[in-house]
Amino acid sequence: MKSQENVANHPAMLGDRVKRAGWKEKLSHLFSRYGIFLIFIGMVVLMSFLSPAFLNVYNLMNVVRQISFIGIVAMGVTMVIITTGIDLSSGSVIALVSVVAASFAHPGEYPLIVPIAIGLAIGVLAGCINGTISAKGNIPPFIATLGMMTAARGLALLYSDGRPIGNLSDSFSFLGRGEILGIPFPIIVFLIMGIISHLLLSKTKFGKYTYAIGGNEQAARICGINVDRYKILIYTYAGLLSAIAGLMLTARVSAGQPSMGQMYELDAIAAAVIGGTSLSGGIGTIPGTMIGALIIGVLNNGLDLLNVSSYWQQILKGAIIVAAVLLDSRKQKKS
Known part of the structure; x- marks a missing residue:
């Protein structure tokens, strides 16, 4: 027995165990930091083997264009979730x-800036109301944004009388259908808003306070952070991003539709969660959310190419969301 203990405790054996533990820690750290990117690359490789049409340049461009709308919304939702909030109104x-901007986008009636400015103003106002009710009224974000979800949809139906509003100008349609140097305009906006949102969250006082509020709201108040003010700003920014997505979607389908955007709030939340944003707050990145949105896009497109039923697609997407939340929960317990 003593000889076995001596062998087990031999410096060379101890060194091997430390090395193995070190490699495990390194791999765990690597996957924790870059796992979402590795999963995305793995999905792209898998889909390219399963369907030769997947790696077609036109198809890939179409995937990114389709997911850019949800991706833009998800950036704002990410910031909201980091503060332990939620936004169901997107x-x-x-x-x-969509319906209000479309009514001001008819050919020859108003300059392009008018429907854009009105659309953005509506998004900012809706987000500001969400933030104010949640922060100042001490109402849970779930309830505040659920109320806005119902009210905004009702206003859209009331404004449009439940009908699509068409006959949009060519200049407005460019927002959803145009291209610059062969790149669809929605993709360009997706990338620009991704860069802006990433810089806001990682390089500014706004971002630092966002993480601080999500990490410990009471401690943030004690440190002198105006929590209510920053919550309102965060929800306002989320509303602005929803408005940008709404304008481009309207231009894409060439009509303002009161039924537009259904389930987008859930897809945006899914993209954020898959991208590593913690529902417990304090954790999340914009690049991760962008990759999360792309994963949803690759999944939907790949399954379409494989002729998989849309019902199974919904089931698989739900399973991925639950798996992402379970992984987050395990990380929280370990930490």
Whole structure:
């Protein structure tokens, strides 16, 4: 027995165990930091083997263009979730922006800036109301944004009389259908808003306070952070991003529709969660959310190419969301 203990405790054996533990820690750290990117690359490789049409340049461009709308919304939702909040109103805000902006986008009536400015103003106002009710009224974000979800959808139906509003100008349609140097305009906006949102969250006082509020709201108040003010700003920014997505979606389908944006809030939350944003607050990144949105896009497109039923697609998407939340929960317990 003693000889076995001596062998087990031999410096060389101890060194091997330390090395193995070190490699495990390194791999765990690597996957924790870059796992979402590795999963995305793995999905792209898998889909390219399963369907030769997947790696077609036109198809890939179409995937990114389709997911860019949800991706833009998800950036704002990410910031909200980091503060331990939630935004269920994104899809309804998109619908309200859509019908109101479309009514001012007819050919020869108003300059392009008018429907854009009105649409953005509606999104900002809706987000500001969400933030104010949640922060100043001490109402849970779930309830505050659920109320906005219902009210905004009702206003969209009331404004449009439940009908699509068409006959949009060519200049407005460019927002959803145009290209610059062969790149669809929605993709360009998706990348620009991704860069802006990332810089806001990682390089500014706004971002630092966002993480601080999500990490410990009471401690943030004690440190002198105006929590209510920053919550309102965060929800306002989320409303602005929903409005941007709404304007481009309207231009894409060439009509303002009161039914537009249905389930977008859930897809945006899914993209954020899959991208590593913690529902417990204090954790999340914009690049991660963008990759999360792309994962949803690759999944939907790949399954379409494989002729998989849309019902199974919904089931698989739900399973991925639950798996992402379970992984987050395990990380929280370990930490």
